[in-house]
Amino acid sequence: MRSEDLLSLFVKSASLKLHFERVSTPEGEHITFTGDDAPILLARNAEIMNALEYLCNRVMEKQGTRVTLDCSGYRESRAQELRLMALKAAESVKRLVRPFKLNPMSPEERRIIHLAIADDGSIRTESEGYGEQRQVVIHPK
Amino acid sequence: MKELIEQIAKALVDNPDQVSVNPVEGEQTTVLELRVAPNDLGKVIGKQGRTARSIRTILGAAGMKLRKRFTLEILE
Numbered sequence: 001m002r003s004e005d006l007l008s009l010f011v012k013s014a015s016l017k018l019h020f021e022r023v024s025t026p027e028g029e030h031i032t033f034t035g036d037d038a039p040i041l042l043a044r045n046a047e048i049m050n051a052l053e054y055l056c057n058r059v060m061e062k063q064g065t066r067v068t069l070d071c072s073g074y075r076e077s078r079a080q081e082l083r084l085m086a087l088k089a090a091e092s093v094k095r096l097v098r099p100f101k102l103n104p105m106s107p108e109e110r111r112i113i114h115l116a117i118a119d120d121g122s123i124r125t126e127s128e129g130y131g132e133q134r135q136v137v138i139h140p141k
Numbered sequence: 142m143k144e145l146i147e148q149i150a151k152a153l154v155d156n157p158d159q160v161s162v163n164p165v166e167g168e169q170t171t172v173l174e175l176r177v178a179p180n181d182l183g184k185v186i187g188k189q190g191r192t193a194r195s196i197r198t199i200l201g202a203a204g205m206k207l208r209k210r211f212t213l214e215i216l217e
Contacts, residue, residue: 001148001149001151001152005148006148006149006152009144009145009148010145010199010202010203013142013144013145013203014202014203014204014205014206014207015206015207016202016206040202040205047198048198048199048202050195051194051195051196051198051199051202052195052199054191054192054195055149055192055196055199058153058187058192059149059152059153130189131189131191132189132194
């Protein structure tokens with residue numbers, strides 16, 4: 001089974017109005033969804049699209065292929081939102097000289113947070129908790 | 142729906158011939174009982190249960206339009 005097979009079967013089983021296009025690059029496959037049911041994929045911080053992406057990656061990892069899914073520019077706008085959250089939280093850590101805990105996030109989202117404020121010498125970031133509950137904490141240095 | 146879970150499980154495990162999905166239809170809920178080889182349990186559950194959780198998430202989504210609830214049970 002390839003990622004397109006998984007996604008076609010899902011769209012068909014769920015009777016969703018969705019189409020997707022796949023582009024292969026040296027870093028892996030990028031699949032973009034369009035269609036009337038796009039909001040279903042993106043609800044609750046793209047819960048369903050992220051679950052599909054995770055499963056596509058588990059299915060494709062034997063072949064060493066990374067899969068990313070996107071829909072309506074969600075990945076980029078979410079990354080911008082996360083970077084903004086990171087900067088605001090970092091500001092509050094510096095002002096109050098007190099650690100700040102962000103909401104639990106996936107590894108991919110935590111990475112965006114860490115990178116967004118990695119160059120700031122007056123704070124440091126780490127993750128704590130396990131599984132679904134793992135969250136970034138920003139500390140004053 | 143049985144087909145969806147069966148195909149995904151077969152793609153995840155090392156012993157696809159030992160994958161079986163048994164749908165148990167209830168009034169509102171259909172329970173999909175997934176059986177895999179004992180040494181493949183970890184493959185369908187995943188680290189901190191993330192694979193099983195992802196399968197449950199897409200099952201929830203798949204039932205929305207059909208107005209049906211599907212749950213996944215992984216049996217040993």
